[in-house]
Amino acid sequence: MLNGKRIVLIISGGIAAYKALDLIRRLKERGARVIPVMTRGAQQFITPLAVGSLSAEKVYTELFDREAEQDVGHIRLARDNDLILIAPATADLMAKMAHGIADDLATAVLLATDKPVLVAPAMNPKMWANPATARNVETLTQDGKVFIGPERGEMAESGEAGLGRMSEPLEIVAAAEALFSRETVSDPAAKADLPLYGKHIVITSGPTHEPIDPVRYIANRSSGKQGHAIAAAAARAGAKVTLISGPVTVPDPAGVTVVKVETARQMLEAVQAALPADVAIMAAAVADWRAATDFDQKIKKDGSGKVPALSLTENPDILATIGHHATLRPGLLIGFAAETQNLIANAQSKLARKKADWIVANDVSPEGGVMGGDNNTVRIVSAKGVEDWPQMGKDDVAARLVARIADFLNA
CATH class of the missing domain: 3.40.50.10300 (CoaB-like)
Structure with a gap:
């Protein structure tokens, strides 16, 4: 189902960003081409070098990149793909998505896209339970965004346990495959x-x-x-x-x-x-x-x-x-x-x-x-x-x- 699919993977700034490395490998095993976009926060947890090595693609990091933006790169990233996958999706990134804020490359791509968007949240349980986050999730769901997770588990950064752990890479891959099976049916x-x-x-x-x-x-x-x-x-x-x-x-x-x-x-x-x-x-x-x-x-x-x-x-x-x-x-x-x-x-x-x-x-x-x-x-x-x-x-x-x-x- 993913063979030949072009997937833009947005990696935002949370400790779960390390799972994105395995996610890239799992997607590529199934024949997908993975185009990475990293926020500045993501680069505090994993390096563009590691992401680029696994994806074998250019890693996009800046909205005002002179070389990439010569052909309006963020619009090309937003449109020239089959799916945008956000893993991990932080509370901050989801809040910006819900309110149409585009102040970096990742959010500009998300605001400009007309493609399916699959969201894999990851955050502290208190942040996930916050009413503001719940409102943003409801808004994004009504806008047609598809969610996978979060799961219950222990938080790596705080030792707390609860709802907020990012879904495992294979679960995210399965969700992407199921989304394609539903969204691409056109033959009567x-x-x-x-x-x-x-x-x-x-x-x-x-x-x-x-x-x-x-x-x-x-x-x-x-x-x-x-x-x-x-x-x-x-x-x-x-x-x-x-x-x-x-x-x-x-x-x-x-x-x-x-x-x-x-x-x-x-x-x-x-x-x-x-x-x-x-x-x-x-x-x-x-x-x-x-x-x-x-x-x-x-x-x-x-x-x-x-x-x-x-x-x-x-x-x-x-x-x-x-x-x-x-x-x-x-x-x-x-x-x-x-x-x-x-x-x-x-x-x-x-x-x-x-x-x-x-x-x-x-x-x-x-x-x-x-x-x-x-x-x-x-x-x-x-x-x-x-x-x-x-x-x-x-x-x-x-x-x-x-x-x-x-x-x-x-x-």
Whole structure:
């Protein structure tokens, strides 16, 4: 898929820049031509000599390069390529992209391009969680930029752990391959093999974490395996997929725009920002409640044996909010019902109360091993009745659900 592709690789200034060296090698192994652009910050971590040696190409570093700009070099870089890949993408660079700032070569190229842009963020977890960064990611997603990562892990520069680590080079390569498979389909016969080509699907996945204090939170046992599997299956079927994920340890699906959140309120905001869409699949196991008071300091035992009172307040209901929305509701809205008793009755009640079209109901009693496991047994509840599906792997459930969605949309 990458053979013969010309990829402009923008390397910005973060410690993850060292991974760009391996990324260049992986892209070239697959036949891609890699044209590097380095910011001044990137050159503090790796050298243009190393980048040029691995890429076997001229390394572009300056906007006001007399030789390169004789033929308006930044415009040529912006247009004479198949893909612009940013790895790592710092918070600063993404902020400039979101606001149209072009004060160096990298940002000028990004502002002038009409080609697909794949973004691999890398930054401190606090920077990724900052509302300003979240707003910039939402803006860039709405502008059509595709994200891969970031991942959870330990930060090299600070020893902190959290969400902000750049995706591994092979994951970035897979995302680039998936992007080309979706973006370059033009043959009608090829499109026929992609039943969701041209459709936008929004999917939520995983749990939410509702903070009690800086070290504790309310959550559930959802792994995100089923929601992520559905996102991967929808992307393989040709859909443009926006996956809004709570905290999970499963990898991001290739070719999918991933927006990572922590809380139910953040997830609702991200869903609303991602709409409109043809289909919304609310597979996340969102916490029903959160602490009424978010303590700034860790709650400590005082030796008295008294247990501190924890007051709860209800979280927003994402499925119901979208189901009852006058303008944002998709044409097909699918919810999930994870129950431990009265499965069908509870799913039918949820279907009516939340104005969903289908409910994917499953029994998550501990003895079934669904939460965190690789298998699932679901029933599809709709106004037409109940469909019983046999036990199967979560990837198989995802493929079957996506095929059913395609049949519905193409009927």
